[in-house]
Amino acid sequence: MTQVLILTLDAANFMLALLLVTLGLVIIFGLMNVINMAHGELFLLGAYSVVLVERAGGSYWLALLAAPALLALIGLLIEELVVRHVYHRFIDTILATWGLSLVIKQAVIIAFGPTAQQVSNPLPQPVEILGAVYPAFRLFIMAVSVGVAAGIFFLFYRSRLGLAARAVIANRPMASTLGINTRRMDRMTFALGAALAGLAGAVMAPLMSVDPQMGVGFLIPAFLSILVGGTGSLLGALLGTTLIAGSSSVVSSIWTQIVAQMVVFGLAIVVIRLFPQGLTGARR
Amino acid sequence: MLGAEAMRPGLRIAVTFAVWIALFLLPLTVDDWRLTQLAQFVSYGIFAMSLAFVWGQSGLLCFGHAIFFGIGGYAMAVLTKGMLPGWPQGTAFGLCAATLLPGLLALLAGTLMFRGRGLSGAYFAIVTLAAAVIVERSASHWTFIGGFNGLLGIPPLRAGTSELVDALPAYYTLLGFAALVFGLLLWIERSPLGTALRAIRDNETRTAYFGFDVAVYKTLGFAIAGGIAGFAGGLFVTQFGFVSPALIGVPLSTEVLIWTALGGREVLLAAFLGALLVRTVEAALSDLLGYYWLLGLGVLFILTVVLFPSGLLGRALALPLPQRLRPPRERTR
Numbered sequence: 001m002t003q004v005l006i007l008t009l010d011a012a013n014f015m016l017a018l019l020l021v022t023l024g025l026v027i028i029f030g031l032m033n034v035i036n037m038a039h040g041e042l043f044l045l046g047a048y049s050v051v052l053v054e055r056a057g058g059s060y061w062l063a064l065l066a067a068p069a070l071l072a073l074i075g076l077l078i079e080e081l082v083v084r085h086v087y088h089r090f091i092d093t094i095l096a097t098w099g100l101s102l103v104i105k106q107a108v109i110i111a112f113g114p115t116a117q118q119v120s121n122p123l124p125q126p127v128e129i130l131g132a133v134y135p136a137f138r139l140f141i142m143a144v145s146v147g148v149a150a151g152i153f154f155l156f157y158r159s160r161l162g163l164a165a166r167a168v169i170a171n172r173p174m175a176s177t178l179g180i181n182t183r184r185m186d187r188m189t190f191a192l193g194a195a196l197a198g199l200a201g202a203v204m205a206p207l208m209s210v211d212p213q214m215g216v217g218f219l220i221p222a223f224l225s226i227l228v229g230g231t232g233s234l235l236g237a238l239l240g241t242t243l244i245a246g247s248s249s250v251v252s253s254i255w256t257q258i259v260a261q262m263v264v265f266g267l268a269i270v271v272i273r274l275f276p277q278g279l280t281g282a283r284r
Numbered sequence: 285m286l287g288a289e290a291m292r293p294g295l296r297i298a299v300t301f302a303v304w305i306a307l308f309l310l311p312l313t314v315d316d317w318r319l320t321q322l323a324q325f326v327s328y329g330i331f332a333m334s335l336a337f338v339w340g341q342s343g344l345l346c347f348g349h350a351i352f353f354g355i356g357g358y359a360m361a362v363l364t365k366g367m368l369p370g371w372p373q374g375t376a377f378g379l380c381a382a383t384l385l386p387g388l389l390a391l392l393a394g395t396l397m398f399r400g401r402g403l404s405g406a407y408f409a410i411v412t413l414a415a416a417v418i419v420e421r422s423a424s425h426w427t428f429i430g431g432f433n434g435l436l437g438i439p440p441l442r443a444g445t446s447e448l449v450d451a452l453p454a455y456y457t458l459l460g461f462a463a464l465v466f467g468l469l470l471w472i473e474r475s476p477l478g479t480a481l482r483a484i485r486d487n488e489t490r491t492a493y494f495g496f497d498v499a500v501y502k503t504l505g506f507a508i509a510g511g512i513a514g515f516a517g518g519l520f521v522t523q524f525g526f527v528s529p530a531l532i533g534v535p536l537s538t539e540v541l542i543w544t545a546l547g548g549r550e551v552l553l554a555a556f557l558g559a560l561l562v563r564t565v566e567a568a569l570s571d572l573l574g575y576y577w578l579l580g581l582g583v584l585f586i587l588t589v590v591l592f593p594s595g596l597l598g599r600a601l602a603l604p605l606p607q608r609l610r611p612p613r614e615r616t617r
Binding site for chain 2: 091269
């Protein structure tokens with residue numbers, strides 16, 4: 001029984017961490033129609049900003065606030081310097097952001113070295129829930145993720161800003177004729193997406209080995225999640241991450257993590273092939 | 285393409301010829317050690333041409349193109365090392381297998397991906413990226429093909445009974461193959477099949493309304509590129525003597541994208557030279573620059589994508605369109 005509980009908690013933990021990354025991706029893709037291949041590296045920068053803050057003597061909790069703020073700035077910068085120039089060439093946005101991911105990764109290697117960095121666990125005590133002993137920090141991650149996801153959903157479906165954003169997603173030219181400043185919307189969207197990636201990186205840093213390759217490990221599952229779930233809405237991202245994270249947790253508890261990755265990626269490709277609009281997408 | 289339009293068609297053909305002549309005269313100026321290295325780079329160049337064909341002509345941005353290169357390399361290695369008892373071990377058979385196996389695989393994958401409401405654009409890119417991860421992982425866990433360590437001691441190319449171990453004949457053999465591939469791909473590009481592929485690249489829906497079975501054409505283009513990439517992989521391992529999962533995964537797929545984008549995605553020779561030049565500069569400078577080399581290459585890649593989508597060499601090396609596709613006033617009587 002406790003085995004099952006721990007497995008469920010692990011799956012939920014992975015799913016919620018993935019959801020943080022995926023939300024940023026799906027917002028950028030949905031609103032701007034930009035496939036942000038550098039999203040994994042924004043996640044990476046989030047984790048490294050924790051390293052940086054801790055080196056400067058700041059606490060982890062300070063880093064948790066600093067990381068999204070820093071990444072929002074970096075996101076603005078990237079949008080202004082690179083992404084803005086290739087909006088109209090869809091395939092080139094993939095290439096340009098892919099190039100960005102290489103550059104960021106390489107810059108991190110130059111600044112911090114290729115080896116893994118340690119981030120101390122701010123909540124080392126485990127807690128007991130229903131007879132199972134579980135690390136407190138993982139529960140904290142889940143709480144953060146649920147909170148942020150709820151915040152994003154509220155922002156998108158219950159606020160004026162969200163209404164405008166959904167208008168841009170639905171019909172960009174129409175939205176701009178109605179007086180919505182799409183240019184400002186794009187800038188804010190990219191900054192928000194980057195900030196979410198940074199937050200995810202900062203939140204996950206104490207659990208992972210913080211090294212320059214950690215971004216890719218999240219980028220591909222996050223992409224597969226939005227394609228499986230459907231790119232049109234946030235609900236698709238929720239469904240996609242649940243399926244990807246759930247199935248990979250289950251498979252990796254039976255076999256190894258590597259087999260799990262292969263099986264899940266393979267299955268995701270099949271699902272994407274069968275439902276090109278995603279599982280929540282409208283049938284054409 | 286303003287620069288290309290400004291140049292007379294005859295001049296542009298002359299530039300292409302001049303480049304090939306220069307490549308054939310290159311051994312006069314470099315030593316044996318560099319020549320051996322260049323022979324490897326030529327096989328990378330063939331690989332880049334196959335990507336330029338599938339991406340620049342057919343509009344399919346493949347993030348896992350090294351899958352085919354790697355399968356070709358592994359097929360060549362397994363056969364010429366005699367790891368399959370009862371199968372021929374010759375160079376020719378090895379190269380055929382290294383071409384056909386990935387080609388057929390691409391045909392199958394293309395059929396699965398493009399038929400019906402197929403995958404397009406970004407989805408294709410992400411699916412091929414995920415596939416590259418899967419294939420690289422599988423290769424490094426398959427003990428028959430050496431697992432993570434790969435296979436060592438792959439024999440060089442054989443012509444009859446003699447082995448091509450010297451730098452000069454090896455270079456010329458590789459360059460000859462490259463010229464052959466260039467000719468073949470150029471011929472396909474300028475044939476009606478090539479025209480249809482470019483039409484699909486520019487506007488898939490419109491091409492479909494003209495009555496073309498888009499999925500079949502895309503699958504065919506993908507299979508041709510997969511076969512050529514496998515051929516390049518087969519040639520590469522005979523020069524390198526070693527095959528490992530590094531040849532089949534995301535890193536090499538990324539590199540070939542960079543070479544092709546820097547050279548020029550729509551022009552075969554530009555992509556070929558892109559691979560050669562980037563690798564040559566890398567060999568000369570990467571020790572000196574260390575991590576800064578990749579950083580600089582990445583920045584150059586972004587600048588090229590944003591500012592010069594047709595690549596740094598693409599304009600200079602673009603050949604004029606076939607006569608039948610030129611607007612009437614440009615036709616030479």
